[in-house]
Every structure is written in C-alpha cells, then in structure tokens.
Amino acid sequence: MNVEEPILGAESWTREDLAQVGKILDRSPAHLQGRTVCMELAEQLLFVRTKDGRTRPLRANAVQQIFEQRRGQRNIVLKARQMGLTTWTAARFFLKTITHPGAMTVQVAHAQDAAEEIFRMVHRFLDWLPDELREGPLRTSRQNARQIVFPEIDSQYRVVSAGDRNAGRGWTIQNLHCSELARWPLNPAEILAGLRAALAPGAEVILESTPEGTGGCFYEEWKKADETGTVRHFFPWWMEARYRGTAVDLASLTEEENKLIELHGLDLEQIGYRRHLRASFHGLAQQEYAEDAESCFLASGESIFEREPLERRILDVPEPMETRCNGELRIWLPAVRGRRYLVAVDPAGGGSEGDYSAAQVIDMETGMQCAEFAAHMGGFELAQKVKELACEYNQAWLAVERNNHGSGILALLETVCTYRNIFRQSGQMGWLTSSVSRPAMLSRLNAALVEKPELFMSRELLAECRTFVRLPDGNTGARAGTHDDRVMAMAIGLAARAEMLEGGNRN
Template identity: 30%
Template structure:
C-alpha cells in the first residue's frame, strides 16, 4: 500500500531519504538508508549552497566506498519522485556501473512506501507516470511525468536531447573518449536555475579533465564547490592493533591527522591486500589529501611520497603582497625606483616566507612567460643553504611590471644575485640593466663571428643547460624538501615528470614555472657569482621577536618602526 508522506518529510530531503529509502549493504542486506558521517557532511554542503539560492554545483574528490554515489542517487530520486516534470540524468564511466546505479534507483522505488506511479520501461530509466492505457484515467491521474535516466559515457550526443534538472556525473575521471567534449555537451542541457543540481564525483585518475575541473573549483574559476573526503573519515576503516611497531611515515600520518592505531592498521592492511603493496595506488584510491589523490601518471622527477609528506606537515604563514615604489627619472638613461616597500595584500603575487638577514647572501631565479606558460615567476633562495625565502607568481603580467617587481625583490634581499631567463624575451633583463640593478647573473656564450667567449647577462634554458638544471634541482630536493615553504611550488613538483622520450616537463595541462625558477636560482647559486658566507663584520647578534611584536611592527608607521627596532633590537 502506498503511504502518503507528511508535508514536513516531503519538504526535507534527509527526512524523506531516511524515512522511505532502502539500500543494499556490502553484506547484501536490504536496510533503511541512514547517512554516515561523510555523507552528512556532503549533505550539509549541498544544503548550504541551496540556502544561498544558487544552483547546486558540487565536485567531489573521494576515497573509495564512502557512499557519495549512494547519497547522490537518493537525492536525485527524492527530487524526481516528489516533483512534477523533472528530468534527471545519471551518467557513469562503464556499463556495469550504470547498471549498479540504476538498480540502486529501482530499489529505492520498489521499497518506498510513498513511491509514485511508475510506467513500465525496458530501458535504464524510471518514468514516473500512470502506467494505465486508459486515456480517461490517465488524464484524471497522469502521475508526476518525471523521469530518471541512466547512461554510460562514450556514446555520441549523450544527454544532449533533453532539458535536465539534475545530473549525476559518476567517476568523471574515468569516462571514455573525450571527457571534456562529453561533459560540455551534457551541460548545455542543464539550465542554470536555482532548482537544478549537478554533482560530479570521482576518484582521481592522474592529471586529466577531472583534475582541471577540481583545480578550477579550488581556485574559484568555476561555480563548483570542491568537496574532498579523506579515507579516515569512514568510521569502519579500522582494524585491531596488536602492538605492531609503526613506521616513521605512519607516525607522521597519526600526528598530521590525529589518527589512532586502528586506523593505521586498516591503512596497512589495505595497502597490502587491496593495492598490491603499491603506496601510490593507495594514495590515488584512498587519499588523505587532494595532493595525494592526483598521483602523476608519468615517471615523477622528484620523490612524490616525500613531497606529499612535506605538504601534510607544512605550517608556513607567509606575508603576501607586492612592492610599491615611486619612479624618478634621474637622467635620460636611468630611472630610479624610490621609496620601495613591501605592501601586504591578500591578493598579492609575492609571498615572503623569511625576512632577509643583514649581510646574508641571496640568489634570485626568474622564469618568464613563454611557450606553454602564462605566468611570470621568481624564486628567492638563501645562497648558503638553498632555502626558499620568497616567491613571485604573476599571471598575464606585463614585462615592465614584472621586471620592476624583480628589481624590488632583489634589492629587498640584500641585492640578491638576479638570474632572469632570456629565452623568449630579453626585455625584463634589459629593464633590470636600465634600472642599474647592482648584481646581475652573467653567462658565457661563444661568439661565432669573433671566435671567442663573451659575457652576457641573463640565464638561457636550452638543450645544454636544461638537463643540468633538472639534475641540480633533483639532487637538491632529495635531502632539502624541508627548505621549500611554498605549496604551489611543491604541487608543481608533484606533476613534474619524464615523458615517453625521457624529457623532464610538466604533466599535460599543468605548469612548471615555479619549478624552473627554483632550478635557475640553484644554477646561479652554483655559478660562484654570489658569496657563500656572511662576512665577519656583518655577523651581528639578532634579536628574536615574538608573533605579537611582528604584528605591532607591521602595523606601525615609518617612525614607529624605527623606534621599535631601537627598543627591541633588529631581528634581521
């Protein structure tokens, strides 16, 4: 007997789902659907977007077997089985997955005491209409005239012919064929109305279209809310601990995420039994962080496992901003940048990780925008240790502005040795020369006309220097990852691979601007053009400032800053 739901249950998706829908468990038991903790967090995320009056757009990066497909199917069933004229579409990566999700929807309908009228269909679809062939009865009681259709990606024109209210794109990273083309065609059928819902969910599959969509969501370049769920959010992912000794990596995991030994034992069991002892496969299928999920599909140049551990444990809070200055024409051939100062701005392109120390030598590497890149970058390193001090990343910046920021950044770090790439344009280098930057990197090139070596400013990345640069960077990072403080740099390193021909480069669709800038800085460091020590007379005892003292200093005016330095001592 069909039961009519109460109004309050009908208007609340969670109440409806838990009151009327059943699921099949991993043990093949049919039980009422009760949301687990990870599903509840996703449901709250959806409700929050709905409360803001926006179309629901969610992209989920998930671990295996967390129940997000089940919740999404339940929400689609609820939205379709309780409203008129709703078209919902579920699309998966392969036929058996399509069958599984369709069977899930069928089970919702079959066990639902408040189920709507259902028209018979041989296709993978539920059509909520009166099945009668009597036209008068159908006119009197037509049913909802809503439907849920399931399909597999790969066919031409999938979903294009309908106007769709709800879409579930399951395992998008594994769709066959041109994923972007299939997705774009499908989305043309979804109006941007507040009652529409699109949920994309997938485990990671290297650096493909799904990775690009995820990155765009994280960066705010599309309207999708990025939702990540780590494996340890599942309460059932535990196994008994019998006093086994934990590895250094396992201890680090416990500390980073507050895990217990039972969770670590499940992880160890899963790697051994479900992932063929392949730690990279575990990171992809059961990630702790988004970075772990997107393991590069090529042969990584750097130690991805070490990079992931570094990303987990980073606590850096850099100053963000850019340099301001006034320009003064000293003479026809020279402009001075006066009153230079670093101005904090939450949208600034420069991050300062550590302040310069008096008398300490620094080196600056710059990678200019060129082929395959739309960013100008700079890395400033400590010339003694190679530690990252600052970085600049500026998209679609003009060359003059870039060169002047390089000038200010280099001067700020004790007139750092400045090595700027000149492959695609020599203009930034010429601007630095015009500004009379005091310490420019010099390279030797062979002059075919004069038959001798001559000196030239700027760094050239070519077939001879690039392999040395990559090898230098690779060797340095083996034991010095703790000296890298920038997440963006580390994330670029994660997708820096060797292609089929052995060339080191960014994975397709990714960038290596920050990696190359760091490599240029290390190459310039090794050139011997910058000191590797602090002069004896400059080795002054530094004062140690607390976080509160630094905050007071940054908020002070120019005169107040001088007073505070006299009062507390100089920390650099």
C-alpha cells in the same frame, strides 16, 4: 505542510503533497537538529542493499551527512573508494525527482556495468516505496535498463554510461551526477560540455571521482572550481568507518604515521588498515585511498604511456573522413594505389558483452594509422570483415594475434576466406603475444606516441591508452570498466611492421 512536524504518513501523500515536500527538501527545521528534510525522508522511505546482502533502510554515514550539509548547486567531489557518495547522490536525486514535478534526473557512470549497478539501486528505492505511492502519484509508465518515467508528476530518472554519445542531447536536466569522471572513456570534456548544455537554470550538478593523475577533465574541473563557483568536497579514506584493521604496536609507528595521528586523529586500528592498503595496492594506494587533495593526484594515474604527449594529441586528432558500419569502421586515410599496408587484429569472442574485436590499418612505410575497426564480432563474421578491409587496402598483410580466439580466425582466413597475405612468425601464422613480447610491444607503442604522436588518428585509441595502467599485481592492462582492444591491436601492428621491415619485408 508544517515543517516543524515529523515527516510521517508518506504513504498517503498526493501529487500536491509531494510537490510541497519538494519545496522544503533542503531545509533543516529545528526538530531535525541540523539534519535536512532530505536526510530524514531518505531514512524513512529508501532501502539499500548492505554489504552482507540484506535490504535495509538507508542510514546516512558520516561522509554522506557532511556532503549533504556542505553541498551547493554545483559540486565536485574528490574521494577515496567506496565512501557511499554514489548511493547518497542516487538517494538525494531520487527524492528530488519524485517531489519536483517535471524534473529530469541523469546519472552518468564511467562504464555500462557501473550504470546498471546504479540503476539497480534506483529501482530498489522505487520497489520499496509504500504501495499507495507506487500505485498512486508515483506509478510508472516506463521502466527499462535506462529510464524510469513518472507520468503523474511528469518526471523521469535516467542512468547512462559516459560512452553514450547521445547522452544529454535533446534533454532538459534538473539534476546531473557525473560518476567517476576521471575514468570516463573517449573525450570526457566534450561529453561533459554536452551534458552541461542540457542543464536547466538552477540545475544541481555533482561531479565525483577518485583521482587519476594530474591532467584530464576531472583534474581540470577540480583546479578551476573556485572560478566556476563550484563547491569542493574532499573525503579521505579514514572517514569511512569500515576502514579499520588490526591495531599496530605504538612503538612501531613511523614519523609519517605519527604525523597522520597528530593531524587527523587516526587511531592504531586505522594505521593498521593503512599498512594493509600499502602492502596490497603498492603504488596505487594513494590513488584509490586518497589522503590529501594534492598528493593523490600526483601519485595516481599509473598509465604506462607518457601522459603529456597523449593529452596533447587527444586535443588535436582529426575527425575521420569516412565512417561506416554504424561507426564501427572509421577511415582517416583511404588506400592509395601503390602503397603497402598492414591490418593488425586483436580478436575477441564476439557477442554484445565483453571485449571488442579491434583492427588497425597501418601504412607500412610511415607507420601512420589509416583506419580503425572495433566491434562486438567474432568467428567467420570477423574473418570476413578483416579480409574485406585488407583487400580494400591493396591486399594488405593481415597480422592477427593467434592467442585464444585468434587461432580460429586465422584458420577461417586461410581455408574459408582463402586470403593469402597472412603475417607469419617463424613459419607459423599470426602474431604471438607472450610474457616476453607483450612488454616490448607496449614499449614500442609508447615510444611512437612520444616521438611521433601525429601518427595516431583515433581519439578512442588514445582514450584507451589513458586507462591502460600498471595493475596492483604488477601486470598491465585496462583499468576495471575500460577496454584495451584498440591498444593491443595497434601494439600488434607496430611490432609486426617492425619485424617485417627488419626482415627485408619478408615473413
């Protein structure tokens, strides 16, 4: 194939033609004027859904073009929100997958809903290819929520979430994209290490995220990029052409705004947008819309829990001595005869989507976390499960949040399950989480994490603490795409335990 000629007639390509294109994908022939074959092919073949809901050919924006020109074999990208890097990575890796026989591409999103969105994008690339390609060398043998397989070229494309503990196991990966690495749940460094172990020699890797505080896997990867031979890419918010607002008055410019104009060439409409960001996002503006590669880390990570003891404890937590119910119940310290326990429950509605129902088993004397249960479970099934757990732990007190779904669980526990040791507040069954009690509960949990981090055994609980943040509206809760059910169950447990101890162990 002559790389000096325009790339046309893709609909008639054979398997051999695709493989020939794969060999020149990263070249920049003279007639493309600095653009790569990959960029040209993406704009000829691939379609995306635009912000107004239309399906149109992909046109690389400034950020995507700069990344394509600067990227190396290993890359780490620090960026502001919605710069188009995930879209471009999906496009680039899709083209590499269909032009390199035997390739496996894996994109790892921070949450399941994000993984599904990425895969919809990849499916759209496939669906809009010329019929001759889709029915010929790029016919598929499998398409589901996680995988596309091209049997004629022995290649496949997978999109998974970082919560999938089996991601990478038994695979040989040629193209790996880790999206929003700073927001991965559980133990990001461990998951990333497992994926790296699956990389083929010469594999292309892209780690990408908005920042989330100093510390954590993404921050560490960014810091050590030079020593690992990883190319750093930083994209501040003003590189996105859409980020413009109403022009501000020249006379109103602050010293900081004048400096940005001088250093980066911002105009008055961009300064207007910047003011809008700070009014809307407050302290989160520098995290979500980064301006430099240092202060964005320092300004981000608005977790309400102290970071340092949290990170230290995550590294030291022990593995559970027993795991049951397909991993939903994990036990570190079994019940000891004569000891008293409390089981704290944060109920949800059940079903495979949405929040988990979570329960924490706490030693009444020490406050030690003994066991943890979390599952998409509700109604009678949940009531029966937490009763069994409480019975196992010496007829433990059951402290169930009575808000929302909790009132029904409490009724089932009392009338159907006939469980007697139910925690009460002022004579009423259950724990009430209110605008008054919630801050105090979370403050108590934070103090325990700082003063006695050894009380906490669950890595998943601590990971939820990492992403339990102060939200733009001033409230607190799980960052988008994450959960806080284990956190709230533990906060309920520690607060209920404190009330019982202060009241002489009486309800």
